[in-house]
Amino acid sequence: MTKQSVVVPEPPMIAPAAVPSGAVQLFPPPRSGGGGGASVGKKKYMGHLEVGSGGGRVNAWLDSMRASSPTHARAAVALAPSPDAADEVDAWTRKHPSALEMFDEIVRAWKGKQIVMFMDYDGTLSPIVDEPDKAYMSEAMRAAVKGVASYFPTAIVSGRCRDKVYNFVQLAELYYAGSHGMDIKGPTNAWKQHKAINKTKAKAKSVLFQPASEFLPMIDEVYKALIEKTKAIEGSKVENNKFCVSVHFRRVEEKKWSALAEQVRSVMKDFPKLRLTQGRKVLEVRPTIKWDKGKALEFLLESLGFANCNDILPVYIGDDRTDEDAFKVLRERGQGLGILVSEYPKETNASYSLREPKEARTVMQFLQRLVEWKSNSNSLNARARVFPSSPHAKDDR
Ligand SMILES: [Mg+2]
Numbered sequence: 001m002t003k004q005s006v007v008v009p010e011p012p013m014i015a016p017a018a019v020p021s022g023a024v025q026l027f028p029p030p031r032s033g034g035g036g037g038a039s040v041g042k043k044k045y046m047g048h049l050e051v052g053s054g055g056g057r058v059n060a061w062l063d064s065m066r067a068s069s070p071t072h073a074r075a076a077v078a079l080a081p082s083p084d085a086a087d088e089v090d091a092w093t094r095k096h097p098s099a100l101e102m103f104d105e106i107v108r109a110w111k112g113k114q115i116v117m118f119m120d121y122d123g124t125l126s127p128i129v130d131e132p133d134k135a136y137m138s139e140a141m142r143a144a145v146k147g148v149a150s151y152f153p154t155a156i157v158s159g160r161c162r163d164k165v166y167n168f169v170q171l172a173e174l175y176y177a178g179s180h181g182m183d184i185k186g187p188t189n190a191w192k193q194h195k196a197i198n199k200t201k202a203k204a205k206s207v208l209f210q211p212a213s214e215f216l217p218m219i220d221e222v223y224k225a226l227i228e229k230t231k232a233i234e235g236s237k238v239e240n241n242k243f244c245v246s247v248h249f250r251r252v253e254e255k256k257w258s259a260l261a262e263q264v265r266s267v268m269k270d271f272p273k274l275r276l277t278q279g280r281k282v283l284e285v286r287p288t289i290k291w292d293k294g295k296a297l298e299f300l301l302e303s304l305g306f307a308n309c310n311d312i313l314p315v316y317i318g319d320d321r322t323d324e325d326a327f328k329v330l331r332e333r334g335q336g337l338g339i340l341v342s343e344y345p346k347e348t349n350a351s352y353s354l355r356e357p358k359e360a361r362t363v364m365q366f367l368q369r370l371v372e373w374k375s376n377s378n379s380l381n382a383r384a385r386v387f388p389s390s391p392h393a394k395d396d397r
Contacts, residue, residue, distance in 0.1 A: 092345030099352040113313040120318035147371035179243035181296025294325035
């Protein structure tokens with residue numbers, strides 16, 4: 001595999017509110033006010049960037065870009081040991097415990113429920129790298145995802161173009177929701193693979209949903225304009241994700257971020273039906289429709305025939321601001337498990353966390369344990385059918 005340089009992780013954002021250690025929060029209640037209810041507030045981070053005239057807007061963008069995308073030097077400062085850092089991390093970890101460390105407690109609470117898996121790609125299944133086209137996942141990770149998909153309906157939900165994320169993952173048995181969920185396609189005859197999928201209720205043989213089709217010509221137009229306007233800014237990269245456009249600044253010197261923001265703003269003002277959001281080292285142009293990863297999660301559950309089921313457990317694993325829409329949906333449904341992949345504490349609606357995103361090892365370990373647990377429980381159930389007096393007679397699906 002091509003050697004990749006891994007982009008510096010986000011710095012700590014602290015959520016000091018604590019819950020009793022060891023508590024299993026499978027179905028957390030909705031939070032008022034959104035944003036995870038944490039008193040973080042150390043960063044001027046804006047999910048949605050307003051397009052207006054004047055330098056004020058660009059300065060606000062810059063603050064937000066700096067907050068979400070620290071340079072190596074500033075991240076190093078942020079990560080330097082401080083007297084309060086350990087306590088802050090400890091408090092955040094009590095609030096969002098490690099899904100790996102709590103695995104046994106979690107699966108005990110899962111018993112009897114049908115798991116449906118949702119996973120982001122960049123930063124979750126693959127490391128965040130300088131060159132977006134080289135964000136490869138490891139063979140071991142691919143095997144872990146394949147194992148999970150053999151037991152549970154599984155979807156990849158990404159900001160990338162669906163074809164591109166499929167080319168990275170290369171597993172035909174998955175559902176793929178590209179362009180932040182605006183381009184959804186599933187495998188054919190999925191119910192043959194997973195008995196739990198209700199063939200009658202399932203909406204289509206191969207789910208295909210594109211709620212922003214009318215925006216395709218406009219997306220092409222803004223893509224070309226952004227290429228032209230940003231070509232002089234060294235290191236910038238504009239990526240056409242079919243239903244949205246990404247302007248990556250992973251390789252742009254920080255002193256040029258202002259110029260980049262100004263160029264993007266000058267393009268955006270001509271496209272009032274598009275909006276600008278941001279992720280890790282990326283500005284993203286999207287249609288103004290109310291559709292996001294959370295809506296995609298709900299759409300897929302409905303398409304699979306699980307819309308009003310109480311005995312399902314959607315699990316969503318993601319690392320980015322855009323994944324918060326999905327975490328929030330799970331929290332509002334009071335159903336499912338949100339797992340944030342982050343090396344450092346930050347504001348989130350997820351219930352659990354997984355650390356070490358650079359190599360995505362903890363995500364892989366979590367998936368491997370899930371497969372191992374399912375395989376073992378299937379064996380126990382098979383034995384229980386042969387020996388009905390066994391205490392393991394109940395199928396936990
Ligand atoms: Mg991501």
